[in-house]
């Protein structure tokens with residue numbers, strides 16, 4: 001057996017923790033930071049406790065508050081140009097995966113020349129970058145503990161990956177109060193993203209014993225708490241458990257990989273701007289069903305963690321899990337693929353080709369061809385719940 005497991009992130013969880021952000025940044029020796037967030041987070045007032053804390057501890061800050069979903073390379077390059085050489089010694093990402101991935105990419109470019117496109121792939125960094133602190137406002141991405149940044153290359157309409165241990169946040173501050181105002185549709189989509197991370201981390205070809213344990217626990221937590229977190233937003237315990245589960249799933253896939261669900265979701269995200277979690281939720285049952293005979297025991301373990309009857313045989317349990325995954329998406333109001341804005345049948349071959357080009361294609365439980373991707377995409381399009 002050979003594997004590596006790395007977690008560069010200190011994790012602190014406490015209700016209301018964002019009001020102590022400044023103390024934690026001071027501990028890291030930070031004096032002038034760049035806040036990276038999005039308009040929705042700012043409008044919801046989620047930064048108010050953060051600002052007060054920074055002022056109280058004397059930490060100077062600038063702010064980028066217009067990060068879009070599926071952050072674009074041209075925006076990242078523009079922001080980096082503005083802040084290079086301005087004495088920024090750390091970044092504070094407050095938001096979902098888009099804000100955190102943007103902060104990672106901006107931080108990289110503060111100490112590296114060129115454009116973010118120049119750093120696509122694995123271990124392309126030359127030296128250290130300013131530390132990143134993350135306050136996740138959604139329970140899904142896990143980006144607060146991963147060493148990936150996913151950025152849409154505007155010219156190619158392609159979501160590219162930057163992977164390096166140095167872009168992993170040094171500190172994740174989990175404040176369960178921050179998800180109280182999360183809209184139900186976002187809680188649903190991001191929660192299904194977290195579930196996809198856990199399932200793909202467990203079933204992919206590059207899992208390891210540590211990621212396996214984390215992934216199965218995350219699947220159990222999400223199976224137990226996601227529906228309540230979406231449908232009863234005042235259920236504090238469910239929202240708290242989802243925040244923990246998404247972080248655990250992030251630790252799992254960050255040290256294993258994802259698979260073909262993410263390959264397809266990132267392809268359609270790059271083309272149609274489909275929310276990442278929606279894309280994953282749509283394709284998860286189809287890819288799980290396609291993959292299951294590649295390792296029926298592992299797919300059955302996922303099924304049992306989802307709450308499928310443990311007395312069922314592995315084949316029957318995996319079959320039942322496909323139905324459970326369809327039902328979860330339906331209960332959470334996830335649209336069907338045919339309902340996604342902008343989708344056109346004439347794009348399906350391009351989506352299949354882009355999926356095949358994805359960094360994580362090789363990690364999928366079953367070897368995938370462009371034709372196999374095309375078949376799954378076509379089946380999903382024709383699917384009627």
Ligand SMILES: [Fe+2]
Pocket residue numbers: 141193197262276280
């Ligand atoms: Fe994801």
